[in-house]
Amino acid sequence: MDTAKSEALFARNRRLIPGGVVSLNRLVDPKIAFVRGVGARVWDADGNAYLDYHSAFAPYLLGHAHPEVQSAVVRSIDEGWTLMGSGTTPWEGRAAELLCEAVASLDRVQITTTGSEATYHALRLARAYTGRDHVVVMQGGYNGWHDEVACNVMTPLERLGPHAAGEEYPFAPLSAGMPANIAERVHVVEFNDLDAVEACFRKYEVACLVTEPILQNIGVVKPLPGYLEGLRESCDRHGVVLVLDEVKTGFRHARGGYQGLAGVRPDLSTFGKAIANGYPLGAIGGRAEIMDLFSHPDPDRRVLIAGTFNGHPTPVAAAIATMEILKRDEAVLYPRLEALGDRMQRGLEALFAKYGVTATVVRQGSAFCTYFMDHAPRDWRDVALNHDMARDLRYRKALIARGVYHFPLPTKQGSLSTAHTEADVDATLEATEAVLRDGI
Structure with a gap:
C-alpha cells in the first residue's frame, strides 16, 4: 500500500508542529494522514480506503459525516448560530434538556469543549463540595490531560514495581512539567480492587474517586460483578464523591450511559x-x-466554570442532532450495534480457534478488543503480564496493510458504528483470516 503522500505530509508538518501532529496521541506508525471519512470508511492522502474501527478514539457512533448531523451543523451556520459570548442560548438549553432526559443521574449539566475539561471540573466541584483535597484514580484508566489525572495508563510494570492486592501504585505521570507534589494527593489503585479503595479512603481525606466504568483506554476491561456497586457503597460510607468518567462509554453503550446498564448512580458524570x-x-x-x-x-463557595467556546453553537448543533437521533432510534440502533458486535466477536473467535491462536475477544456492545492471552483481563497488571503486546502490534499493522484500520498501538479498542454493515464485518473477518494465515 503506497503512503508516500502521507509520509510527505508528516515530514512537511514536522517543520512547524512538534512531532508533526497537534495531539501527540496521534503520532503512530505507520504515519498515515487521513483526509476524508464517510460512514464506516476513511481515505488517506494517497487515496487508499480503509474500513475504520479506530473511529477517532471512538466518537463516531453514527459513522463519519452522518447526513442528519452534518445537515444540522450546516443549517446552524446558515441560520447564523454564531458564538455570542454573552447570555444564554436556546441551543445550549436544548442540549441540556436532552442530556438530563437521557441520563437518570443528571439533575443539572454544564457543557464544555472537551472531556478533559469536564473531568477537570469534576475534581474542582468535588473538592469544593467536600472540603477535601485527595483524589483516587485507576491504574489503566485515562481521565484527561490535566495534571492530577494524567498518569498511570499503560505504565510498564518495571516502573510500577511489586504490587499486592489492596495496595496503592506509585504515581506515574504521563508528562514532564507536572509538579512533584501532585503525588501527595492523587492515589492510584488497581481497577476491580475494592480493598485498595477502602485503604485509601481510610488513610486520606478523599474528595472524589474518578473511574471509567469500563476501562476503555486499555481495550475493554470490564468491572467484576459487584465492583461498581461496591464503589458506590464505599463512597457513601466515607462521604466521597463518586465520579464516573463516561467520556468513552457514555452514549456508545446505551443512551443512559453505561451507568444505566450497570444500575449504579454516580454523584457526577462526565461525557x-x-x-x-x-x-x-x-x-x-x-x-x-x-x-x-x-x-x-x-463567592467563597462558588466554583468557577468558564470557557469562551463552551457551548459553541456548531458542536452543540451536532450534539442536539446526535442525541435526538439516539432518542428516536434507541430501540433499533443499540440492538443493531449489539448484533454487529456479536457477529464480529463470534467471527474472530472462530478464526483464532481455527488457526490455533491463543486469544480472547472482550466486547461491550459496539466496543471490542482482542487480547492475545487465554482469558479476559481484570486489570492493567493482568494485561501487562499476559497479553502478547508485540503480536498485537504486528496484527494491527497487518490489518492496516489490508485496508482494515485499527489504531496501531496494542490494546486500543475497536469501535463499530451504525454505518458499519454485516458485509463490512465479513470483509474484516476475511482480512483477519488472511493475516492469521500468514502466521502473524
Missing part, C-alpha cells in the same frame, strides 16, 4: 466523544446540590 458524533463537545452533570456550586451565591 464526550459520541455525544456529538465527532464534533468537539464534552459535558459534566450530576446531583443538583453539587452542580449548583457553579452558581452558588457565596
Whole structure:
C-alpha cells in the first residue's frame, strides 16, 4: 500500500508542529494522514480506503459525516448560530434538556469543549463540595490531560514495581512539567480492587474517586460483578464523591450511559466523544446540590466554570442532532450495534480457534478488543503480564496493510458504528483470516 503522500505530509508538518501532529496521541506508525471519512470508511492522502474501527478514539457512533448531523451543523451556520459570548442560548438549553432526559443521574449539566475539561471540573466541584483535597484514580484508566489525572495508563510494570492486592501504585505521570507534589494527593489503585479503595479512603481525606466504568483506554476491561456497586457503597460510607468518567462509554453503550446498564448512580458524570458524533463537545452533570456550586451565591463557595467556546453553537448543533437521533432510534440502533458486535466477536473467535491462536475477544456492545492471552483481563497488571503486546502490534499493522484500520498501538479498542454493515464485518473477518494465515 503506497503512503508516500502521507509520509510527505508528516515530514512537511514536522517543520512547524512538534512531532508533526497537534495531539501527540496521534503520532503512530505507520504515519498515515487521513483526509476524508464517510460512514464506516476513511481515505488517506494517497487515496487508499480503509474500513475504520479506530473511529477517532471512538466518537463516531453514527459513522463519519452522518447526513442528519452534518445537515444540522450546516443549517446552524446558515441560520447564523454564531458564538455570542454573552447570555444564554436556546441551543445550549436544548442540549441540556436532552442530556438530563437521557441520563437518570443528571439533575443539572454544564457543557464544555472537551472531556478533559469536564473531568477537570469534576475534581474542582468535588473538592469544593467536600472540603477535601485527595483524589483516587485507576491504574489503566485515562481521565484527561490535566495534571492530577494524567498518569498511570499503560505504565510498564518495571516502573510500577511489586504490587499486592489492596495496595496503592506509585504515581506515574504521563508528562514532564507536572509538579512533584501532585503525588501527595492523587492515589492510584488497581481497577476491580475494592480493598485498595477502602485503604485509601481510610488513610486520606478523599474528595472524589474518578473511574471509567469500563476501562476503555486499555481495550475493554470490564468491572467484576459487584465492583461498581461496591464503589458506590464505599463512597457513601466515607462521604466521597463518586465520579464516573463516561467520556468513552457514555452514549456508545446505551443512551443512559453505561451507568444505566450497570444500575449504579454516580454523584457526577462526565461525557464526550459520541455525544456529538465527532464534533468537539464534552459535558459534566450530576446531583443538583453539587452542580449548583457553579452558581452558588457565596463567592467563597462558588466554583468557577468558564470557557469562551463552551457551548459553541456548531458542536452543540451536532450534539442536539446526535442525541435526538439516539432518542428516536434507541430501540433499533443499540440492538443493531449489539448484533454487529456479536457477529464480529463470534467471527474472530472462530478464526483464532481455527488457526490455533491463543486469544480472547472482550466486547461491550459496539466496543471490542482482542487480547492475545487465554482469558479476559481484570486489570492493567493482568494485561501487562499476559497479553502478547508485540503480536498485537504486528496484527494491527497487518490489518492496516489490508485496508482494515485499527489504531496501531496494542490494546486500543475497536469501535463499530451504525454505518458499519454485516458485509463490512465479513470483509474484516476475511482480512483477519488472511493475516492469521500468514502466521502473524
